[in-house]
Amino acid sequence: MPNEIYHSFSDRKRAGKKSFAVLIDPDKVNDQTVAELIELSVSSKVDYFFVGGSLVVSNYLDQCLQLIKKSCSIPTVLFPGSPSQVSKYADALLYLSLISGRNAELLIGQHVVSAPMVKKSGLEVMSTGYMVVDGGAQTTVSYISNSSPLPSDKSEIAVCTALAGEMLGMKLIYMDAGSGAKNPISETMITKVAQSISVPLIVGGGIVDPEKAYLNCKAGADVIVVGNAIEKDSSLIREMAAAVHSVPALV
Ligand code: 1GP
Numbered sequence: 001m002p003n004e005i006y007h008s009f010s011d012r013k014r015a016g017k018k019s020f021a022v023l024i025d026p027d028k029v030n031d032q033t034v035a036e037l038i039e040l041s042v043s044s045k046v047d048y049f050f051v052g053g054s055l056v057v058s059n060y061l062d063q064c065l066q067l068i069k070k071s072c073s074i075p076t077v078l079f080p081g082s083p084s085q086v087s088k089y090a091d092a093l094l095y096l097s098l099i100s101g102r103n104a105e106l107l108i109g110q111h112v113v114s115a116p117m118v119k120k121s122g123l124e125v126m127s128t129g130y131m132v133v134d135g136g137a138q139t140t141v142s143y144i145s146n147s148s149p150l151p152s153d154k155s156e157i158a159v160c161t162a163l164a165g166e167m168l169g170m171k172l173i174y175m176d177a178g179s180g181a182k183n184p185i186s187e188t189m190i191t192k193v194a195q196s197i198s199v200p201l202i203v204g205g206g207i208v209d210p211e212k213a214y215l216n217c218k219a220g221a222d223v224i225v226v227g228n229a230i231e232k233d234s235s236l237i238r239e240m241a242a243a244v245h246s247v248p249a250l251v
Helices: 004-014 031-043 061-071 104-121 140-145 155-167 187-196 210-219 228-232 236-245
Strands: 019-024 048-051 076-078 092-098 124-132 172-176 201-204 223-226
Touching: 004 124, 019 031, 019 201, 019 236, 031 061, 031 236, 048 061, 061 076, 092 104, 092 172, 104 140, 124 155, 155 172, 155 187, 172 187, 187 201, 187 210, 210 223, 210 236, 223 228, 223 236, 228 236
Parallel strands: 019 048, 019 223, 048 076, 076 092, 092 124, 124 172, 172 201, 201 223
Antiparallel strands: none
């Protein structure tokens, strides 16, 4: 089915079902750790694997995706830190435009350069308004893009940015406090943004306990992404997935 992964995001949102995505950084795993993550994720009913990292220097991306694909049916979504992180072995690609920044390269420049390669990959492309929110520590993306994150206490700027992204045609909004953020995004900001847009809202960065994942979903996040905390303790997958899936659907 065309746009299968995007439909799964929007269908789940429409049904009020919250989703949990495990973020795998190919630089930080090997066959053995990926196999463990797959096993835990399947038994915990994880909804998506997001795969990507800020830099990705290892060469393990294709192999990692192939291993996931042959082991389970959890969809794989590329969350690329750069255009070099495109792999035909994934199911879909978050086609990120850094709408919280003012660096033309990450808004459109790199997209122009990589467009033919992305098209040729045959991947399902999901345009995503990527908003980096201040999480109390400088993120790699802010450093590399030389652009400031959104202030964490300025929900109105976040709302206007997400709205602009949606009206520009972006199919997803991703609010990220950055990997390993000291302060995850506040429920106040999540609620205000979620109430202003109708496309699925992805939230990640610094979520280290299931309670936070639950509260973020209750506030309006549709998809919760966790990377760092799971790298430290993979058994968190089970609790995080259970917390996200326990959020009651609002009818
Ligand atoms: C980072 O949103 C992701 O881009 C996940 O963040 O690694 O802190 O969970 P963590």
